[in-house]
Amino acid sequence: MSQTSRPRSRSGNLAAEKLTYAAMLTPALLLLAVFVFIPVALVIYGSLFDFGLTSRDWTFVGLGNYVEAFGDDVFWIALRNNLIIVIGSIVLQVGFGTLLAAVLDRGVRLGRTLMRTIIFAPMVISSVAVGLIWLIILDPNVGPLNAVVKGVGLTPPKLGWLGDPSISIWVVLGIAAWQYTGFMMVLILAGLQAVPKDIYQAAALDGATGLRAFWYITLPSIRNILIVAILITTVGGFKVFDLIFVTTGGGPANSTQVLGTYIYLQAFNIGEMGFANAISVVLLLIAVGLGWLQLKTSRKA
Template sequence: MHKLMSNRITIFWLVAPGFMLFLFMVCLPIVMSAYYGTTNWTGIGAYDFVGLDNYTNILFHDGVFWRSLLNALLLLAATLLIQHPIALLFAIFVTHAGKLEKWFRAIFFIPAVISIVVTSKMWVSVFHPNFGMFNKLLEGMGLSAWKQDWLGDPKLAIWCIIVVVMWQGFGYALLLYYAGLQGIPKDLYEAAELDGAGRVKLYTRVVIPLLSPMVRVAVVIAVTACLKQMETVFLMTNGGPANTTQFIGNYLYKTAFSSSLYGYGNAISVVFVIICLILTLAMNKAFKKDVGEF
């Protein structure tokens, strides 16, 4: 085996199929998108070369694009600062739930296994201004003055979308932290308790530091999910009202296929890829320090 792997020609032919597939499936589409992004093609028929006009328009004049990116960053901030800490707390609770552990684990993961179409349409009904459960609940509590057109108000709609997306992804975040907690040896808990560590110090000084590798995975997944968010937005508001709930994926789809601005849509995709690469490099630098194993 060593002799086989030391043969460069053999290594080349072993690597070549995967490398060619990567070039064909990843690199070539990006190059083609970059090219079409320099045209005014509608997706059908002839087109003209417009140079970097599409890219400069995106970067300096397209407020909807930057609003879409801001919404993704708002969702990411809410996910990391609200959803994940709560998921960690619930994961700790589930690990100490005893005989009810399996039941709680299943209940908390239910939103993640239900179709996004179903959950999105359910939440549209919940937020409906006339017969929605949320407004009916406020009315029943004597808070009729608080009733709103939740998905129709430009100031409230984005926060409704963020709440729904975090609710849908809560089960995945909890499962990641639950799996990380299961991987920590019980001996460490016992040793910390013998040393006099209370419950708070046990988790802040022992458990959470040992969860660092899982936190890294959870953050990467969260960044990816927030940036590529589309389905929930498309089904609930389609970016409205007035593009206040627009996300890059949905904006790209509407631009390229609904508005038939295929060249401009490709330019958006290329800029989006560059932003993702920058964030990837930033995350790699932030997580550069290796975490010790236990």
């Protein structure tokens, strides 16, 4: 009796277990469906129509909005600017973040916590506030940066730091680096502190110290952390909106336009919702691709 009842009980347990998993997953799936999957489906659907935010009628245009986007100069400027921000942020944020982390991990003994806090501090300020702070600093009429530049005998840009289309995207990149380098530093520092110190001691016996130890021991040891940092920076670079919106609004004359601000401009200022949806889908595909890469790499890590 007991022999025959055991398998039944096991299968019963399995069913109950499955039911429990399903019950536990359902709320999350429902929330995802309501807040992610359905909106995404609506955006994809909307990208096939020509309509405004207040339009009564939607006109089906098929892939017309995508064709228009790929033929639109500003779309390519926005994509190029996103790439500049991504690559520039990897160099500045992850690069400087790694250097600062290495210095704080091994080079600085006194006031390490204080320095870490100071470098990390901009990260906890909202991007809107950061934008406003830098607007004051960079103001061509009363901003302190111009005064400093003039004070050392140099000439500040005549059109202003954020008004000159040839430099404004690089200035915004610098502001983003100021805000996020501290975060990268903390992330990498955590990785550095997990590297066993005896490896350095053993390497020192073999003559690997200083830069050689950093190159051959530190960097390979934090490889996975660096990959995650690069992916976070890349995804952030494509999603950037608030900082640009506050500092330049995508100007002067689209020179700092990124996909996020261009979507906003098309949707809410110009009223081309279908076109904005099509650009959103392109951005979504980029983000999904990068997300997949991040997932794959973090699993490896």
